[in-house]
Amino acid sequence: MRMKSNGVEHYFTPKPKSKPEFKLIRAHLRGREFLFLTSAGVFSKSRIDLGTKVLVEHMILPDKGYVLDVGCGYGVIGIVAAALNPNIYVLMVDINRRAVNLAKHNIRINRVSNAEARCGSLYEPVKGMMFNCILSNPPISAGLATVRAMVTDAPKHMYDGGTLQMVVRSRVGGERIAQMLEETFGKFTVLVRRSGYRVLMAEKR
Numbered sequence: 001m002r003m004k005s006n007g008v009e010h011y012f013t014p015k016p017k018s019k020p021e022f023k024l025i026r027a028h029l030r031g032r033e034f035l036f037l038t039s040a041g042v043f044s045k046s047r048i049d050l051g052t053k054v055l056v057e058h059m060i061l062p063d064k065g066y067v068l069d070v071g072c073g074y075g076v077i078g079i080v081a082a083a084l085n086p087n088i089y090v091l092m093v094d095i096n097r098r099a100v101n102l103a104k105h106n107i108r109i110n111r112v113s114n115a116e117a118r119c120g121s122l123y124e125p126v127k128g129m130m131f132n133c134i135l136s137n138p139p140i141s142a143g144l145a146t147v148r149a150m151v152t153d154a155p156k157h158m159y160d161g162g163t164l165q166m167v168v169r170s171r172v173g174g175e176r177i178a179q180m181l182e183e184t185f186g187k188f189t190v191l192v193r194r195s196g197y198r199v200l201m202a203e204k205r
């Protein structure tokens with residue numbers, strides 16, 4: 001993926017060139033305290049995105065096994081998942097190298113030992129790996145083709161009984177993503193509706 005020809009930097013730019021301008025965010029999520037270092041050039045640098053919070057508060061984690069946070073940004077979803085259940089191992093992936101470096105730092109400062117972050121597109125950094133659960137606040141701004149690839153390729157990386165859980169904004173691509181889940185998995189459920197967001201969950205059967 002490249003920067004757009006007009007040179008505008010997006011949160012999904014692979015190698016942001018903007019000055020980092022770091023910021024530390026404190027957050028209380030699922031009854032625990034977390035710290036997240038953020039920076040210019042990554043998604044939702046000033047505060048944790050509301051959709052991310054809705055997913056984190058309602059995601060259903062497996063008892064054990066492997067979890068993938070695809071499009072991890074600076075790491076909120078994957079780090080909270082890893083902290084909540086030490087019996088899972090969490091892989092976190094993002095195309096934005098700056099976001100991945102922040103996620104690596106945030107894994108350390110939150111003293112999470114069962115997670116790691118890798119840089120690359122979608123499932124490429126976890127080639128050959130299988131997951132019990134895939135979580136995502138998907139990159140709508142990167143285009144629906146990216147989100148479609150995320151959804152349609154998910155089953156190849158999921159064990160039977162594994163789930164894909166995504167937060168969508170009802171007014172921004174939500175219906176299209178719901179349709180993608182239905183086409184790929186046959187059906188899906190809505191875990192929660194909150195503040196204009198929905199958390200959708202599909203199971204591989």
Ligand SMILES: C[S@@+](CC[C@H](N)C(=O)[O-])C[C@H]1O[C@@H](n2cnc3c(N)ncnc32)[C@H](O)[C@@H]1O
Binds near residue numbers: 044052075099136
């Ligand atoms: C909506 S943001 C969510 C970030 C983070 N999970 C959060 O909730 O704060 C989507 C993320 O997907 C990443 N992304 C975009 N295209 C991607 C791709 N092809 N492969 C992996 N990550 C991608 C972006 O860089 C961005 O960090």
